[in-house]
Amino acid sequence: MTEPEGPVPFRTFILKVANRCNIDCDYCFVFNSRDQTARRLPARMDLAVARAAARRIGEHAAAHRLRTVHVVLHGGEPLLVGVGHMADLLEAVRDAAPTGTRVLFGLQTNGTLLSDAWLDLFERYEVAVGVSLDGPPRANDRHRLTHAGRSSADSAVRGIELLRSRPRLFAGLLAVVDLANDPVEVHDYLAAFEPPVTDFGLPHATHDDPPLRADPSVPEYGLWMSRVYDAWLARSDYRHSVRMLEDIVALSSGVRGSVETLGLAPPTSVVIESDGSVEAVDTLRSVEEGASWLGLDVLRHSFDEALIRSCCTGSRARTRSPSSAAPARSWTCAAVATCRTASVPPRVTGTRPSTARTWSTSSDTSRAPCGDTAGTLTRRPSRRRRRVCRTAMGHDALERVQQ
Numbered sequence: 001m002t003e004p005e006g007p008v009p010f011r012t013f014i015l016k017v018a019n020r021c022n023i024d025c026d027y028c029f030v031f032n033s034r035d036q037t038a039r040r041l042p043a044r045m046d047l048a049v050a051r052a053a054a055r056r057i058g059e060h061a062a063a064h065r066l067r068t069v070h071v072v073l074h075g076g077e078p079l080l081v082g083v084g085h086m087a088d089l090l091e092a093v094r095d096a097a098p099t100g101t102r103v104l105f106g107l108q109t110n111g112t113l114l115s116d117a118w119l120d121l122f123e124r125y126e127v128a129v130g131v132s133l134d135g136p137p138r139a140n141d142r143h144r145l146t147h148a149g150r151s152s153a154d155s156a157v158r159g160i161e162l163l164r165s166r167p168r169l170f171a172g173l174l175a176v177v178d179l180a181n182d183p184v185e186v187h188d189y190l191a192a193f194e195p196p197v198t199d200f201g202l203p204h205a206t207h208d209d210p211p212l213r214a215d216p217s218v219p220e221y222g223l224w225m226s227r228v229y230d231a232w233l234a235r236s237d238y239r240h241s242v243r244m245l246e247d248i249v250a251l252s253s254g255v256r257g258s259v260e261t262l263g264l265a266p267p268t269s270v271v272i273e274s275d276g277s278v279e280a281v282d283t284l285r286s287v288e289e290g291a292s293w294l295g296l297d298v299l300r301h302s303f304d305e306a307l308i309r310s311c312c313t314g315s316r317a318r319t320r321s322p323s324s325a326a327p328a329r330s331w332t333c334a335a336v337a338t339c340r341t342a343s344v345p346p347r348v349t350g351t352r353p354s355t356a357r358t359w360s361t362s363s364d365t366s367r368a369p370c371g372d373t374a375g376t377l378t379r380r381p382s383r384r385r386r387r388v389c390r391t392a393m394g395h396d397a398l399e400r401v402q403q
């Protein structure tokens with residue numbers, strides 16, 4: 001596939017409306033990673049900041065003639081802002097959209113605070129809601145505990161069940177992979193909630209700080225996901241998408257994937273923090289304090305400036321020449337041409353310049369944490385499954401689940 005040259009406009013705007021959380025997941029890249037900036041940011045996005053962000057989104061949509069933009073309400077836990085404040089935020093963004101641009105709202109939550117009042121609001125603004133859950137309570141409890149160390153599983157499941165009573169709002173479920181969990185059990189448990197999309201995220205790790213693996217000579221994460229793949233195809237009545245697997249299939253066929261965590265297509269999302277500052281790939285926080293920050297904010301800068309700035313940082317640099325600082329060892333995995341070593345943080349090399357603006361990345365690191373996910377799929381998807389990929393679970397549906 002030929003990658004596009006030059007800046008590609010942002011189409012997904014991730015608003016960090018809350019910068020606190022009512023639970024305390026140990027893998028959280030917002031609060032428990034190397035970058036602790038979030039703890040110093042405003043607890044919730046002020047309406048003035050939201051209006052400035054909305055104006056910038058409208059300006060960007062008009063300049064690039066975007067017929068659709070996605071606005072994802074994110075955190076921390078976005079429901080901590082309260083129903084009334086969220087209504088004001090939604091109204092501000094919708095008001096600023098230029099004529100001819102449709103705003104599609106999404107929200108990612110831990111599900112524990114969902115209520116009918118929230119769902120009424122989401123119906124009014126057509127907000128698609130994704131919930132994070134790592135599987136059955138035993139699996140979820142490995143990482144997703146409350147600040148008091150108690151399970152959050154029951155309250156998350158209660159929220160999901162409530163969400164299922166408004167199926168039009170249910171965007172999907174997102175689980176983080178833990179090799180200690182049984183992949184089939186996790187998949188089937190999530191599938192039982194009948195989400196339109198089930199997504200899996202790999203643990204955040206870096207080239208210098210890879211995730212736990214019992215045997216690094218074995219592609220353990222790839223094997224784990226291949227068992228999810230088999231579980232997904234095992235039942236003809238499953239109608240949900242599994243985004244990571246569909247992305248791999250798409251990339252293997254020369255089609256662009258839906259997120260920046262696989263492949264080399266330039267990301268089309270940008271993050272607006274609760275104080276209005278702008279980040280490119282926020283998962284770079286797992287690398288080091290300041291790694292994700294662009295030095296821009298929506299009060300003073302346009303998203304076109306962020307496009308140019310982010311071209312010089314990790315996310316977009318990888319569409320240009322790989323860093324000469326990359327390790328010299330070559331890949332043995334046949335799938336690397338497709339996955340390009342998965343997400344951005346693992347590409348950041350150990351020898352790095354001092355400012356985020358000049359971070360270099362590589363598509364040739366030798367220690368991507370994922371294992372050869374694509375290479376370990378046990379068989380090609382059936383024609384039936386491919387048809388599901390293209391029609392029932394199109395790109396818009398896939399983009400609704402963000403984390």
Ligand code: SF4
Pocket residue numbers: 021022023024025027028029030031075076077109110132
């Ligand atoms: S629910 Fe999300 S924001 Fe809250 S601690 Fe867990 S990962 Fe972080």
